[in-house]
Amino acid sequence: MASLALLSSASCAQASTSDLPFLGPLAPELPAPRGLAVGIDEENANLISPGTVDAAFAPWRDRLAALRPQFARLDVIWSRIQPRADRPPDFDQAQGGCVRDTPPCAPYAGVRAQLRALAQRRQVDGGGWEPYVVVFGAPGWATVERSGCVPDAVGSTGLAVAPEHRAAYGRLIAGLIEAGREEGIPLRLFSAWNEPNQPAFIAPQRRRCDVASPTVSADSYAGLVRALRDALDAAPGDQRIVLGETAGYDRPLPTATGAAEFVRALPEDVVCAGDVWAQHAYVGGSRPGPAADLAADADRSASADLLAELERALDARGCPRPKRIWITETGVGGDKPGAPRPRSPEALRDGCRAMHAALRTWAQNRRVDAAFQYTFREDDSYPVGLVDTALNRAYPTYDLWRAWAARPPGAPAPELPAACR
Numbered sequence: 001m002a003s004l005a006l007l008s009s010a011s012c013a014q015a016s017t018s019d020l021p022f023l024g025p026l027a028p029e030l031p032a033p034r035g036l037a038v039g040i041d042e043e044n045a046n047l048i049s050p051g052t053v054d055a056a057f058a059p060w061r062d063r064l065a066a067l068r069p070q071f072a073r074l075d076v077i078w079s080r081i082q083p084r085a086d087r088p089p090d091f092d093q094a095q096g097g098c099v100r101d102t103p104p105c106a107p108y109a110g111v112r113a114q115l116r117a118l119a120q121r122r123q124v125d126g127g128g129w130e131p132y133v134v135v136f137g138a139p140g141w142a143t144v145e146r147s148g149c150v151p152d153a154v155g156s157t158g159l160a161v162a163p164e165h166r167a168a169y170g171r172l173i174a175g176l177i178e179a180g181r182e183e184g185i186p187l188r189l190f191s192a193w194n195e196p197n198q199p200a201f202i203a204p205q206r207r208r209c210d211v212a213s214p215t216v217s218a219d220s221y222a223g224l225v226r227a228l229r230d231a232l233d234a235a236p237g238d239q240r241i242v243l244g245e246t247a248g249y250d251r252p253l254p255t256a257t258g259a260a261e262f263v264r265a266l267p268e269d270v271v272c273a274g275d276v277w278a279q280h281a282y283v284g285g286s287r288p289g290p291a292a293d294l295a296a297d298a299d300r301s302a303s304a305d306l307l308a309e310l311e312r313a314l315d316a317r318g319c320p321r322p323k324r325i326w327i328t329e330t331g332v333g334g335d336k337p338g339a340p341r342p343r344s345p346e347a348l349r350d351g352c353r354a355m356h357a358a359l360r361t362w363a364q365n366r367r368v369d370a371a372f373q374y375t376f377r378e379d380d381s382y383p384v385g386l387v388d389t390a391l392n393r394a395y396p397t398y399d400l401w402r403a404w405a406a407r408p409p410g411a412p413a414p415e416l417p418a419a420c421r
Helices: 058-065 110-125 163-182 217-234 259-265 304-316 345-364 396-406
Strands: 037-041 071-077 130-136 189-191 240-246 276-280 324-330 368-374
Touching (some): 037 324, 037 396, 071 110, 110 163, 130 163, 163 217, 240 259, 240 324, 259 304, 276 304, 324 345, 345 368
Parallel strands (some): 037 071, 037 368, 071 130, 130 189, 240 276, 276 324
């Protein structure tokens, strides 16, 4: 498997190949870097497809398309598409198109429809929308028994994948690659698992709910990375592993693993399996979550201190090439955990300014290549989107992300949009 080589940050765009010899485009057909690359997370195919879509979605689909993201995160919920061990993954499984039953709704045919929409959108736009696959949510039949430090709020899909079912996980990856090929869109970027240092995604994190108890989630994650690596090596094409997808914990917690702590705990063959580390970093207030012990603090997760500590932990592992960093989940959090919108106009503007400051800081960091907005359409239980759940209004942060996405390669940070002032 070739090493992942990407160049996206404005400062890196000026670097010579002798200074950073492993940098360069992933493949000749990828668009040229444009400074801090913009990614988006949106699972509803009606908000991506350039074809005819439901009237309630069409104008918002066009607003999303106007962002012209370089990357599109494709969230694959394993438990949703393969609830039974005796049946293969169903990539055509129908989705209602609502957000947790909130309209507007417009059905689409699951992962396959998402892949088809991305393929069509890339063709219309002449590039961009590079899929980045992130898997999570193990089906109950594939998980370990509930033991160790597992918070009460963790459901069955949060339990770690049992070692004997990692082969099934590998078959899921192979099926995804084949589905992408059938829909005309190669899948080349893969993350083994979402937020592996967070108990809602891999539990237990520790054997005892005590920071003195070593993390065990790193070993669970390592098994998935190895299974992913085997699946990609066996598949045709040029696929790459993006490591991490770590939640923004700036320190060890009794029920969760700090981001840097997680890096230090990984086996060498895993921590050096890819050249990009994905980190989540939310901005402003507290990051929403199903329970306080499952939520990283947004003010800390987007802090320069966390990123600096992460870089030190990565460099200390001695991999052949220094890791690039992608911020693969970011957004403006609520005023308090789970706080619903609408919020006051001034609070929305404050959040927009905070997001702008974070993007500017990342763009100035020579190692940070991309930032992914999570999500486009808002989930009311996770209020960090760019437009409201009912598809009635856009928040000021939409104008901000559009300004960042529109600037040319190597250009300085855009001016703060009027909507944020």
